[in-house]
Amino acid sequence: MNFVPSYVKQYETGELNKKKEKLMRKLENCDLCPRECRINRNKYIGSCRVGNKIKVSEFVLYPGEEPVLQGEKGAGAVFFSNCTMRCVYCQNFQFSQLGRGKEISSKELGEIFLILQFEKGASNLDLVTATPYLPFIFDALIYAIERGFSLPIIWNTSSYEKVETLEILEGIIDIYLPDIRYTSNIVGKKYSGVKDYWSNAQLAVKEMYRQIGDTFILDDETYELKRGIIIRLLVLPNYLNQVKEALKFIKYEISENVHISLMDQYVPVYKAKQYEKISRYLHKSEYEEVISYMESLGFKNGWIQTHLLASEGVELKR
Numbered sequence: 001m002n003f004v005p006s007y008v009k010q011y012e013t014g015e016l017n018k019k020k021e022k023l024m025r026k027l028e029n030c031d032l033c034p035r036e037c038r039i040n041r042n043k044y045i046g047s048c049r050v051g052n053k054i055k056v057s058e059f060v061l062y063p064g065e066e067p068v069l070q071g072e073k074g075a076g077a078v079f080f081s082n083c084t085m086r087c088v089y090c091q092n093f094q095f096s097q098l099g100r101g102k103e104i105s106s107k108e109l110g111e112i113f114l115i116l117q118f119e120k121g122a123s124n125l126d127l128v129t130a131t132p133y134l135p136f137i138f139d140a141l142i143y144a145i146e147r148g149f150s151l152p153i154i155w156n157t158s159s160y161e162k163v164e165t166l167e168i169l170e171g172i173i174d175i176y177l178p179d180i181r182y183t184s185n186i187v188g189k190k191y192s193g194v195k196d197y198w199s200n201a202q203l204a205v206k207e208m209y210r211q212i213g214d215t216f217i218l219d220d221e222t223y224e225l226k227r228g229i230i231i232r233l234l235v236l237p238n239y240l241n242q243v244k245e246a247l248k249f250i251k252y253e254i255s256e257n258v259h260i261s262l263m264d265q266y267v268p269v270y271k272a273k274q275y276e277k278i279s280r281y282l283h284k285s286e287y288e289e290v291i292s293y294m295e296s297l298g299f300k301n302g303w304i305q306t307h308l309l310a311s312e313g314v315e316l317k318r
């Protein structure tokens, strides 16, 4: 299949460069994410702890994404240091919360994109919670396109995003991979340190769906996803209602055709032990209850996991 990523057209028309310049100007008064710090990042760091330098923890062929994002060798993941959220159970806390990583230039980031494609054989470029770095990502993307880069890009996000920022990504990102963590601002404040998670996340997911719709383009031979949206739901112990509310939101306000990835892999790491309700692993019965609820709503597309289930790989029919 000869798939051409959307960003190629925007590069050819000069739109990509215009957007890069717009994003670069935002560094002087940053409002890229809902925190809207409005500080000059050339002098100070924002609530995300990012200033005007790129910091990357690692880039790898990542085997943990959904099957259609894996291809033969894996997703080409770039894990950026720091984050706009403060999740007390973050599995990646060493770099997302403690800031571990290495400072690199935009050109070096562009080289990483090229290495993932040409040396590692990645199926896609998987940008993980990258919002504060967007101006530099556009710069790196232009550098890489000029050297033959052509992988579809995944925007792998907590959904704590502003619609205005996502609008800039229209025509650049072919695969959206949003999490819905909670359907309550109060719960979001408690576990992720932001006061307005759900207020923003629901608008963000709607915007991602507006851009992509029910489109789900798979390569004819490899079944790698080229364009589409997959919504991830991590089931937290004792918070089944949050996931059920998220499923209702998807069905009635997004689409029942959307691909859903229902995740059972919660591990109480980092500060999670300080919070009684999420200080343990998920019970199998809790996960099964959410699966039953999802099926009762009629969702047909997506994946459930098998860490907690005795049965072999249950894949929802597509």
Ligand code: SF4
Residues within 6 Å of the ligand: 030, 031, 032, 033, 034, 035, 036, 037, 038, 041, 045, 046, 047, 048, 049, 050, 084, 131, 132
């Ligand atoms: S990206 Fe960082 S500096 Fe910009 S608004 Fe968000 S938290 Fe603040």
